Amino acid sequence: MFKQTKPPLEPKQTQASFRALAKYAKPHKFTFAIVIVCALLGIAADLFQPYLVKIAIDDNLMIGKNDFSALIMICVMYGGLSISSMFFSYIQNNLLQFAGQSIVAKIRKDLFQHIFKQSMSYYDKTPSGSLITHVSSDTETLNQFFTQVLLSLVRDSMTLIFIVVLMYHLDPTLTLYSMIVIPIILLIAVGFREYMRKTYQLSRSRLSQMVAFTAENLSGMHLIQAFHQEKEQMSRFMDKNTSYFRANLREVRTNVLFNRSFDILGNLSIAFITWIGGIAVFDKAVEFGVLYAFITYIRQFFQPINNITQQWNTLQSTQVSMTRIWNIFAAQPEVKDKEASELVPLDDVKGDIHFDHVHFGYQKDTAVIEDLQLHIAPGEMIGIVGTTGAGKSSLISLLCRFYDVQGGSIRIDGVDIRDISQKDLHRTIGLVQQEPYLYAGSILENVRMFDPTILPETVIEACKLVGADALISRMKDGYETRISERGSGLSAGERQLISFARIIVFQPKVLILDEATANLDSQTEQLIQTALHIVAEGRTTIVIAHRISTIMHADRIIVMSHGEIVEEGTHTELLAFQGFYEQLVQHSQGTQTKGNETEGRISSIG
Numbered sequence: 001m002f003k004q005t006k007p008p009l010e011p012k013q014t015q016a017s018f019r020a021l022a023k024y025a026k027p028h029k030f031t032f033a034i035v036i037v038c039a040l041l042g043i044a045a046d047l048f049q050p051y052l053v054k055i056a057i058d059d060n061l062m063i064g065k066n067d068f069s070a071l072i073m074i075c076v077m078y079g080g081l082s083i084s085s086m087f088f089s090y091i092q093n094n095l096l097q098f099a100g101q102s103i104v105a106k107i108r109k110d111l112f113q114h115i116f117k118q119s120m121s122y123y124d125k126t127p128s129g130s131l132i133t134h135v136s137s138d139t140e141t142l143n144q145f146f147t148q149v150l151l152s153l154v155r156d157s158m159t160l161i162f163i164v165v166l167m168y169h170l171d172p173t174l175t176l177y178s179m180i181v182i183p184i185i186l187l188i189a190v191g192f193r194e195y196m197r198k199t200y201q202l203s204r205s206r207l208s209q210m211v212a213f214t215a216e217n218l219s220g221m222h223l224i225q226a227f228h229q230e231k232e233q234m235s236r237f238m239d240k241n242t243s244y245f246r247a248n249l250r251e252v253r254t255n256v257l258f259n260r261s262f263d264i265l266g267n268l269s270i271a272f273i274t275w276i277g278g279i280a281v282f283d284k285a286v287e288f289g290v291l292y293a294f295i296t297y298i299r300q301f302f303q304p305i306n307n308i309t310q311q312w313n314t315l316q317s318t319q320v321s322m323t324r325i326w327n328i329f330a331a332q333p334e335v336k337d338k339e340a341s342e343l344v345p346l347d348d349v350k351g352d353i354h355f356d357h358v359h360f361g362y363q364k365d366t367a368v369i370e371d372l373q374l375h376i377a378p379g380e381m382i383g384i385v386g387t388t389g390a391g392k393s394s395l396i397s398l399l400c401r402f403y404d405v406q407g408g409s410i411r412i413d414g415v416d417i418r419d420i421s422q423k424d425l426h427r428t429i430g431l432v433q434q435e436p437y438l439y440a441g442s443i444l445e446n447v448r449m450f451d452p453t454i455l456p457e458t459v460i461e462a463c464k465l466v467g468a469d470a471l472i473s474r475m476k477d478g479y480e481t482r483i484s485e486r487g488s489g490l491s492a493g494e495r496q497l498i499s500f501a502r503i504i505v506f507q508p509k510v511l512i513l514d515e516a517t518a519n520l521d522s523q524t525e526q527l528i529q530t531a532l533h534i535v536a537e538g539r540t541t542i543v544i545a546h547r548i549s550t551i552m553h554a555d556r557i558i559v560m561s562h563g564e565i566v567e568e569g570t571h572t573e574l575l576a577f578q579g580f581y582e583q584l585v586q587h588s589q590g591t592q593t594k595g596n597e598t599e600g601r602i603s604s605i606g
């Protein structure tokens, strides 16, 4: 089964994910360097402003110099510094946004690609809703890290250093008094850190649960409405919504408490320095302009500290998001291609399939397919029937290599499918699933699967062949008719015909049809039967049948029960055998009389 490192947030794991993030940031190092230079210049422009006022007070106003031209010069310089600060801030923000967005777009692309590579076992265990959250909102948190946290860390820590240097230059004693609060700040930061991290982790995981639940409900909407489950689902949603709401409130409360503690500390420090500094001014130990600049710097000193702490929560969520994203990256697909040199190319496929002593289970200790032997000759049409849970779909999943066999082998034209690239294998096998998946887009695009190299004429030809052309032409926009996600708006029969046309267009040598159980009207059913025979022509075809009419003319019918083949033969042979198949047929007819009226469904017993 797939390997996934254990979430969340061991320090080593966090370091590893930060290192991985640094790799993504590396190509943008020059941009970051320019950002740092701009930040430095911007800070210098900001911090020189109080110093100018101090010069105006101490070197002009307090000594009664009345030098107007010097005062005007100071005012002009003050204005120039403000404009420069704004200019550098504009440049640095733009560059940082560009770098942040580029990094996140790349991570998102790699993440999406990595998710695509995963085997089915991964999707069995990972709710799609949580993957949606990782691809969309967790990557967005990383963007915030670059555009807010990183900027704040760089700009605000540099501001702090500059302020301390300036304050020390103005008056070392007052500076030392101001630094009394530093240990208190550290104590508060460390005390809150762990609590805040847990708070963010909790709210992220509750959000992810809520998204997963919403996604699950949207895909199962038919069922919910059919079973009148709206109230129950609503109440389950409300539980999740409320717990997310509570986690969020807790997050906000912690945040406010944390930030306000710093505000209080800042104000207390100003009061303290005004008192100490005021006495020093009375004693003429400190100039008035120095005290003014000092108080301004202390106010400015707490601003970056407050900014950094404000970013603390984003840093916490970055940590959580990053670990979650890197956990996905750490998951290795269970089904992998061999090295290119070991792969056997699959040219000119005949379609000979051999299941050789196949053994498989989703869980290691529970076998779903046991020692299964089956040989299908090129061009043969095989029907598979059996009770619910007999292992029919699992057999098909193994042939498509959605999962790997745990014992024995499956061979196509004598080549073990593990020696074939998955690309070649999937080109060889055409799968029409029980619920043919259609994408939001036009019918044309759905048939050619968004491959522009397939011409519209080829699509129309294919649709004509399977008998779908007439019904598509009747639609308002013909082949350009847009269908919504999952093909809602089309009947089950229409969806099936479109998926048959796909087979004709892509020409796979092996066709697998997991027949839909939906009841079709007899006219559509006839249309599908005819289409199936056209599509199956010249292909090895395996049909998991739910209607006897679909497979009664198959070359061979395989009857499965509990992961084994219990009977095989033609429809007539199996009826004459009077075994399991005959019972299935009787069941499907809802009668105990034997006969050849075989129009019912055969998969619902077991």
Ligand SMILES: Nc1ncnc2c1ncn2[C@@H]1O[C@H](COP(=O)(O)OP(=O)(O)OP(=O)(O)O)[C@@H](O)[C@H]1O
Residues within 6 Å of the ligand: 124, 362, 363, 368, 386, 387, 388, 389, 390, 391, 392, 393, 394, 395, 603
């Ligand atoms: N993804 C999965 N994870 C775990 N167990 C699974 C999974 N898919 C199927 N199973 C189990 O494997 C067994 C065989 O299932 P499978 O879907 O192959 O049966 P089937 O014959 O196709 O049934 P049906 O006619 O109802 O579709 C069942 O017991 C089922 O519960």
